[in-house]
Amino acid sequence: MxxxxxxxxxxxxxxxxxxxxxxxxxxxxxxxxxxxxxxxxxxxxxxxxxxxxxxxxxxxxxxxxxxxxxxxxxxxxxxxxxxxxxxxxxxxxxxxxxxxxxxxxxxxxxxxxxPVMFGFNRRFDPSFAAARAAVQEGRIGALEQLTIISRDPAAPPVDYIKVSGGIFRDMTIHDFDTARFFLGDIVEVHAVGQHLDQEVAQAGDFDAAVVTLRAASGAVATIINNRHCASGYDQRLEASGREGTLFAENIRATTVRLSNAEVTDAQEPYLDFFLERYADAYRLELSAFIEAVEAGTTPPTSVADAVEALRLAEAATESATTGQPVRLG
Ligand SMILES: NC(=O)c1ccc[n+]([C@@H]2O[C@H](COP(=O)([O-])OP(=O)(O)OC[C@H]3O[C@@H](n4cnc5c(N)ncnc54)[C@H](O)[C@@H]3O)[C@@H](O)[C@H]2O)c1
Known part of the structure; x- marks a missing residue:
C-alpha cells in the first residue's frame, strides 16, 4: 500500500x-x-x-x-x-x-x-497501448504514418490559457509524447497554428494547430489539435504500415446506435473530457507508478521523456511563429 x-x-x-x-x-x-x-x-x-x-x-x-x-x-x-x-x-x-x-x-x-515518472497518461490508455503493442509485434509491418487527433470539447478559461505556455506546451505535449511512444526519435517539426477563437487569440495563443513530425526512421506523424469540438473530447489515432493499419477510435458511454427516418447509426457524443475518457488510463498509470516504486524498477515514463516532449513543443512554437520547419539536432 x-x-x-x-x-x-x-x-x-x-x-x-x-x-x-x-x-x-x-x-x-x-x-x-x-x-x-x-x-x-x-x-x-x-x-x-x-x-x-x-x-x-x-x-x-x-x-x-x-x-x-x-x-x-x-x-x-x-x-x-x-x-x-x-x-x-x-x-x-x-x-x-x-x-x-x-x-x-x-x-x-x-x-x-x-523513482520519478511523468503523467503521460495516454500511454496507458488501453486502446492506444494495444495499438502500440501491435506495432511493436510487427502486425502492420514497419510503421510509415501515424495520425493523432486530439480535440478538446471546449477551451479552458482564458486565465488558464495565459499562463499555460501555449497550446503546444499545454495540449499538444501529450501528442508529442504519443508520437515518440510509437515512433521513437523525432528529427523535424513543422507546425501551423490557427486563430479560430478570438478570445484565445487575444490571450496570445493558438486555439487549433496541425503539426507534422518526421521521425529518425523516416515515418511521419500528423497531429491535429483543436480547443473546440462540438461532439465531445475527440481522441483517436491511426497507425499505418506497409502490411496494415491500426485504428484506435473514440469512446462513448454506450454502444447504442439510433436509425430512423432522419438519421442512421446515430450515436451519443464522445465521452466529455479527460476525467471520463482517460479514467482507465489514469488508473493504469497509477498502477504502473506503484508497481515501479514497490518493485524498485524504472518507471515507464521518465524525466528524459518529459524533456523531449517539451523540446518538441518549443520547436513547434518556433515553427508556427516563423512558418519554417525546425530540424532537431
Ligand atoms: N495529464 C493530464 O491529463 C492533465 C490534465 C490537466 C492538467 N494537467 C497539468 O496539471 C497541472 C495543473 O493543471 P490544472 O488544470 O489542474 O490547473 P488548476 O489551476 O485547475 O489547478 C492547479 C492547483 O494548484 C494549486 N497551487 C498553486 N500553487 C501551489 C503550491 N505552491 N502548492 C500546491 N498547490 C498549488 C492551485 O491553487 C490550484 O488549485 C498543469 O501542469 C497541467 O498541464 C495535466
Whole structure:
C-alpha cells in the first residue's frame, strides 16, 4: 500500500485524488493547496488530511510518494524538493514552461535517485497501448504514418490559457509524447497554428494547430489539435504500415446506435473530457507508478521523456511563429 500526497487540488489534482482513493494499492494521505477550501474539500471527500504549505508534505513521514498537479512553473521545484525528502514522484506534464528552466536544473535533475515518472497518461490508455503493442509485434509491418487527433470539447478559461505556455506546451505535449511512444526519435517539426477563437487569440495563443513530425526512421506523424469540438473530447489515432493499419477510435458511454427516418447509426457524443475518457488510463498509470516504486524498477515514463516532449513543443512554437520547419539536432 503506497501512501500518496496530491500537490495541487485543481482539475488534475481532483482526478488523481479520485484515482488514488479507488485504487486497492494506494492510500490518499494528504492534499496540499494554498487555497484552503480547495485542499480541505478535496481531502474531505476521501477522508484524507489537508495542508496549505507544501513543505508539510515533504516533511510528513507518512507520505511515501507525491503526485504533482500544481501549476507548471512549480513542477521542477516541487519534484526536486520531494526527491530531496526521499518521496517517489509522479509529476504532471509539462516538466516546465521553458527549456531554460530544465537546463538550469539539469545537474539537480540528473542527481535525483528516487523513482520519478511523468503523467503521460495516454500511454496507458488501453486502446492506444494495444495499438502500440501491435506495432511493436510487427502486425502492420514497419510503421510509415501515424495520425493523432486530439480535440478538446471546449477551451479552458482564458486565465488558464495565459499562463499555460501555449497550446503546444499545454495540449499538444501529450501528442508529442504519443508520437515518440510509437515512433521513437523525432528529427523535424513543422507546425501551423490557427486563430479560430478570438478570445484565445487575444490571450496570445493558438486555439487549433496541425503539426507534422518526421521521425529518425523516416515515418511521419500528423497531429491535429483543436480547443473546440462540438461532439465531445475527440481522441483517436491511426497507425499505418506497409502490411496494415491500426485504428484506435473514440469512446462513448454506450454502444447504442439510433436509425430512423432522419438519421442512421446515430450515436451519443464522445465521452466529455479527460476525467471520463482517460479514467482507465489514469488508473493504469497509477498502477504502473506503484508497481515501479514497490518493485524498485524504472518507471515507464521518465524525466528524459518529459524533456523531449517539451523540446518538441518549443520547436513547434518556433515553427508556427516563423512558418519554417525546425530540424532537431
Ligand atoms: N495529464 C493530464 O491529463 C492533465 C490534465 C490537466 C492538467 N494537467 C497539468 O496539471 C497541472 C495543473 O493543471 P490544472 O488544470 O489542474 O490547473 P488548476 O489551476 O485547475 O489547478 C492547479 C492547483 O494548484 C494549486 N497551487 C498553486 N500553487 C501551489 C503550491 N505552491 N502548492 C500546491 N498547490 C498549488 C492551485 O491553487 C490550484 O488549485 C498543469 O501542469 C497541467 O498541464 C495535466
Amino acid at each position: 503506497l501512501s500518496i500526497a496530491v500537490i495541487g487540488a485543481g482539475r488534475i489534482g481532483q482526478v488523481h485524488a479520485r484515482t488514488i482513493a479507488s485504487h486497492p494499492q494506494a492510500r490518499l494521505a494528504l492534499v496540499c493547496d494554498p487555497v484552503q477550501d480547495a485542499a480541505a474539500t478535496l481531502a474531505g471527500t476521501y477522508g484524507a488530511r489537508s495542508c496549505q504549505d507544501v513543505e508539510e508534505v515533504f516533511a510528513d513521514p507518512q507520505v511515501d510518494a507525491v503526485i504533482i498537479g500544481s501549476p507548471t512553473p512549480l513542477h521542477i521545484p516541487h519534484l526536486l524538493a520531494a526527491a530531496k525528502a526521499g518521496k517517489a514522484v509522479l509529476c504532471e506534464k509539462p516538466i516546465a514552461l521553458d527549456m531554460k528552466d530544465v537546463d538550469a536544473a539539469r545537474t539537480e535533475l540528473d542527481a535525483v535517485t528516487v
